[in-house]
Amino acid sequence: MKLGTQAHKELFCRSFLDSYQEYNPETLPWPDLDPVSLERLRAIPFWKEALYTEKKAGIMVSAFAKTIEDPLIREAITLQGQEETRHGRLIQFLINRYEIPISQPENIELPLDIERAFTDFGFEECLDSFFAFGLFEIARLAKYLPQAFFDIFDPIMNEEARHIVFFVNWISYLQIERGRGWSPLRSAHALYHYGSALTGLVKTFAGAGEREEQAFAATGARTFMDDLTAEMFFSLCIQENQKRMQQFDPELLQPRLLPRLSSVALSVVKLLPKKNSLSVQTN
Template sequence: MDGHATDTFDVAGLVPGFQPPQPAPAQDDAQLAAADARMRHWREPADGPLVPGSDRHGDATCRMFRDTFNPYRPAVLDWPVLEPAVRDRIVALPIWDIAVQTEGKARLRMAAYAGTLRDPAMRDALALNAWEEQRHKDVLARMVAAYGIDLAPEPVQHPPRDPEWGYLVTGYSECIDSFFAFGLFELARRSGLFPPALVDTFEPVMQEECRHILLFANWAAWHRARLSFLRRVRFEAKVAAVWAFLAWERIGLARAMDADGARAQDNNFTLHGAQSVADDGVGVRDLLALCVAENDRRFAGYDERLLRPRTVPRLARLALRLARLFGRRR
């Protein structure tokens, strides 16, 4: 026994016909390296454009996600022994409660929406995405158990009344959060907060998040291009409402309240987290530049014809250009 409580969440129960990946056999170092390389590099073999909404675009998107699947098993991940000071600092990071809860919501919302899709390939890709979110939650739960991190009680999650809304909220949330997580993870590596062995353990999870938002960006383009005019108008209105909701949430105007009325931890922890993982702190400009660089690096191995999430990287690049412009003027 490893002290890890079994999670009974079942993607196949929400997505009829989905066959979860079979447990991977034990792999040697060469096989692990090959699986990691496959996860990071993929190209559609046929030449020509991948027009959003076309069958070819949808097929390539689903094939990318399937071909880049990494069969690592959370149960055999090696959690290194940490020096007491390093362990205490990691335990004190203000991210673990919301990280575990976010993965729990993501798996449910993705599976609920996947179950509504008629296209079998896209349905299977989104169901696999939900299965991988479940695996991320398993990884985090095992880390929490390994290092004795105390978590707040996890609320019961219910399927969303509007599965498409739930999937859009989750997808765009991941596009925002992953952009900053890429930079924060690299900052933690450079600062030494995450020892090399722990970086290696978490690295597959970080790259999987890159695959997830690559899938989401291409699903969104594929889906909207196939809608009729009126349905497209409704969809774009829903997307705009999702962005408004996420902006409201992240600037702290919407607060989750616990049972005692005290403010629970919200989603706006990026800069707090940055100060926690760097001994000397980090400036906003340096953090944005690192996030942009890490975002570009993680997407570099995938076919350039597949669409990337664009909104947050564009806003970050705009902020950096404005900072340089005003810096020169001063």
């Protein structure tokens, strides 16, 4: 199958639409928690950020869908908007049900260039999801919370995997359709963006810097596992990404840049002297 063709568009839109899973966040089998698990759930540092990101995504993606002329692509992006809105509802429900204290998230404002916003968001999602897959597995291995939580969040991880696969196919289709091919500038932008995020993570693990905003994933990881090493972190992210990507039609494009950069980061941390102790301090 040739990229940028009608057949390509049919495949990436249909496979996205056909893999939709129906559920209501409010009626999922949320477990009652003992005091230790409750404390752990409340100690996870990113609930406010997650709530804001998902709510904003729901509004922005839904608004972008309305601007699209192609009916099939519009249908797929409308569905993504509904899924992001549902993620926002799910996080909000979790915050309320377990009384997680968060400060009020900022007001959500829609950017003027909505296609640009959707594109930037797509690259961000590729980055965040890649690390989220690894973090999810780290928390599961550490038995940080009861299994019921992992059963609830596993389909959400898969939804994010569907979003990023849809995104990389959509953007390549769009660029070919517009006669541009893959933009070197766009690739350079993504490379810089991902590269600096990874550099921040390696530095955090090596204790060489405090770049909290770029170390979002590592900061979360620190909460879940006391003796997590950078090597283990990157290995698990790469492994879990491969696992989640196996569900997709091999003819679809998949996000490749971040797994490749992470393999480079993994080789770098393997070279770091052991006495530099990559193990992460617990709070």
